Amino acid sequence: MQNPPNTNRPYLGFGLGLRTQHYHSVLDTKPNVDWFEVLSENYMVPGGKPLHFLDRIRADYPVVMHGVSLSIGSTTPFDQNYLRDLRQLADRIQPEWISDHLCWTGVHGQNMHDLLPLPYTEETAKHVAERVNIVQDYLGRRILLENVSSYASYVDSTMSEWEFISLICEKADCLLLLDVNNIYVSSYNHEFDAKAFISGVPANRVQQIHLAGHHNHGDYIIDTHDAPVIDPVWDLYEYATSRFGKVSTMIERDDNIPEIADLVQELQRARDIAARYPQKILNGIKHE
Template identity: 70%
Template sequence: MNANGKTHPHLGFGLGLRTTHYQAILNERPAIDWFEVLSENYMVAGGKPLHFLDRIRAHYPVVMHGVSLSIGSADPLNKHYLRDLKALAGRVEPRWISDHLCWTGVQRKNMHDLLPLPYTEEALQHVVARIRQVQDFLGRRILIENVSSYLTYVDSALSEWEFLRAVAEAADCLLLVDINNIYVSAQNHQFDPVEYINALPAERVQQFHLAGHSYNGPMIIDTHDAPVIDPVWALYEHAVRRFGRVSTMIERDDNIPELPELIQELNHARAIAEPLYRERAA
């Protein structure tokens, strides 16, 4: 652990690496502290994706973020997937690897969505055992991210934050806290997002995600296609007060603007966080 109590160093303020920005990043070397790559996009044999990743990796720290680990699925863990993930990690040497607290399919099908788990004792034991298995296989602790959700289960005995905390502690994994996802789920399920943040184990929080979302009737959908909104910035400010220096990044997957616009948004995160870091250090 470093002086901040975190297992990993603070990387600063990063962006999700997107294909539309490859050339601009290499040409202009913008002032972005690090990049997060979607693991599955680079679990390929060769060609453009790995060509650009190798070159960008030479200039920036990179973390790997997956969407298909399916840690909560009732299916056995996909060993081919894990083998490919480990091989990619060997090539990229990411600062860390993350995926989501969710399941993506059963019966060997993949719904390509981050589907919510019932927060039951059975699911807790299942997820904990599998995170341990994955961490043993990869030889490193992983970060688990909270997802946005649009439904809850009748059977859930725990709140999401109780479940997430219990998973992290029992599996001894780290957390990627998606501030927007907390906001989205809080709106959809009418809970207090501040209570959620306050319940998480601070020493395990290694990364933040920030993103925009959209509306579908009374529900908020986590679409990553718009700028971060003010209530999410306010929640981010609260999270920085609670967790301190945590590597922060903006996720944009649709309506992707040019880099300067995203850098401006990232600078907004800096402007919120850095005075608070100084305040904590004083």
């Protein structure tokens, strides 16, 4: 039986990834954005302009932290300096939540700067869940894990990606950042049903949704975050919204970054889709 939607999850509305090009626009124009997601590693420094701008923007908007270097699936022990800096940043800006990717990024201290998929096995799920618990205990909060785009698979895998994700969430009592674009990309590359993925993850664990663009090379898709969200991804987002209810949703853009007004206009499509579904009671507050 599928878990019901979690109507007690925090609901922030519709956000964007905070990018340096937009610092001044955000502060000067106060765009119609409900919240911002920041890349944790960009601000895990003792001072400087990034933190200066983040502190000012944080005074006006809710913020969530999103990392790319936790390497939760690695067999290498955690970098304690990284965890310390992550916690210090969280103490400073008090994010609504913290997320990272369900992947590994390297071994023996070598960061490959890529989000590498894991084999979908019971053994791997147990290993990842143990590491998630270490991080959650250290940070004193539950974290969100994001499904990544993948371009290769393992012959050792014994279950689907969504079954693997569900198992980790159950074992570690963690939450899920559902990247709808990544689901589309992986479903195209590996020829599975994207809707089956959305139907297969535990609805009560989904706390955030990512939307983004990609580059289609014909035989495969690369997740590039350098273009607008395409119609099939919007269709998947509507399917996800119909299942999960209103979930805090944002658009990522990491290259070919337009003016923030253009991203706000694109974000309006997410608002319009969510508005087609019944309002939810979240934390005792009715959200339109």
